Amino acid sequence: xxxxxxxxxxxxxxxxxxxxxxxxxxxxxxxxxxxxxxxxxxxxxxxxxxxxxxxxxxxxxxxxxxxxxxxxxxxxxxxx
Numbered sequence: 352x353x354x355x356x357x358x359x360x361x362x363x364x365x366x367x368x369x370x371x372x373x374x375x376x377x378x379x380x381x382x383x384x385x386x387x388x389x390x391x392x393x394x395x396x397x398x399x400x401x402x403x404x405x406x407x408x409x410x411x412x413x414x415x416x417x418x419x420x421x422x423x424x425x426x427x428x429x430x431x
Contacts, residue, residue: 365409372402379406379413387421391430 374382379402386403389396397404407414424430 374402374406376406376410376413379403379410380416383407383413383417383420387417387424390421391424 382400382403386396386400386407389399407417
């Protein structure tokens with residue numbers, strides 16, 4: 352990947368947006384099942400688990416894992 356001004360600005364913006372209590376991918380992955388379950392039950396996971404929500408907004412890989420998990424869970428009788 353060749354760096355240009357746009358990419359550098361995006362990287363700097365990402366660094367500025369990080370904070371001390373931010374979740375990493377491993378921590379997020381450990382908690383996304385709870386986040387998905389809360390969503391399927393009509394609760395507010397973004398209020399209960401704001402760090403997971405924040406990570407999912409920033410990380411495409413974890414967001415894709417979450418979407419796949421949510422779709423699989425939607426097909427379970429428990430959530431229908």
